[in-house]
Amino acid sequence: MVESIFGSTPSAAAGSLIHRSDKEIAALAALAEVEAGMTVGLGTGSTAAFFVSHLGERVRAGFSIAAVATSLSTENVARRAGIPIIAFEDLATVDLTVDGADEVDDRLFAIKGAGGAMLREKIVAASSRRMIVIADGSKLSAAIGRAPVPVEILPFAREFVLAELRRLDAEPVLRIANDAYYHSDQGNLIADCAFASLPDPVATAAALSAIPGILGHGLFLTEVDTIYSANGGVVTRLDR
Ligand SMILES: O=C[C@H](O)[C@H](O)[C@H](O)COP(=O)(O)O
Known part of the structure; x- marks a missing residue:
């Protein structure tokens, strides 16, 4: 310190x-x-x-x-x-x-x-x-877990990825800007995922990375x- x-x-x-x-x-x-x-x-x-x-x-x-x-x-x-x-x-x-x-x-x-x-x-x-x-x-x-975890989603995979996220007990909310889906610099969608708790961020990060259609997430x-x-x-x- x-x-x-x-x-x-x-x-x-x-x-x-x-x-x-x-x-x-x-x-x-x-x-x-x-x-x-x-x-x-x-x-x-x-x-x-x-x-x-x-x-x-x-x-x-x-x-x-x-x-x-x-x-x-x-x-x-x-x-x-x-x-x-x-x-x-x-x-x-x-x-x-x-x-x-x-x-x-x-x-x-x-x-x-x-x-x-x-x-x-x-x-x-x-x-x-x-x-x-x-x-x-x-x-x-x-311990991290208060902030939602943003997930970047290939638009083609939107509904599939949202369903997979719910299977991980996340509550994904697609980000909106100007009454339309928000698009990242890469042109992809972002879902902000609230987790009831995040007891094992390493396991959650691995699970997110394993879902096809997720291009990146905010767990560092x-x-x-x-x-x-x-x-x-x-x-x-x-x-x-
Ligand atoms: O995508 C944004 C980045 O991860 C920012 O570094 C993060 O959201 C913190 O932003 P701020 O400094 O505005 O709170």
């Missing part, structure tokens, strides 16, 4: 008051781990957006890194921030990925995908020498190396 140098109390900077949220404070803790010359995986979501924004500031000041994005939205934001983006398909290995999560526990298990990006996020995380999750205190759990059980969580301005670091 490490107490952070980043505080949430307002501080004077250039004559104005800065008040940082816990999401931003966690992002700054991870930013300190980025070294010049790295290829950095950029996560998706509101917490990762703070990391992208601050990394962009450093790049515009001359810090040299390259990056891959875990979603089209992050790619757009990163490009606008001046971060050089390379195509992930041209890479086998990423040095460091920094991403948010919907829920984490001290086993370094995470549920991700409320933003629909978990398929690309997991691929980039798996390719990364190191993955850091950044989170505010609301994401911490004694092996990818996360470090979690920086910020609560009331105090950062806690948890390592695998």
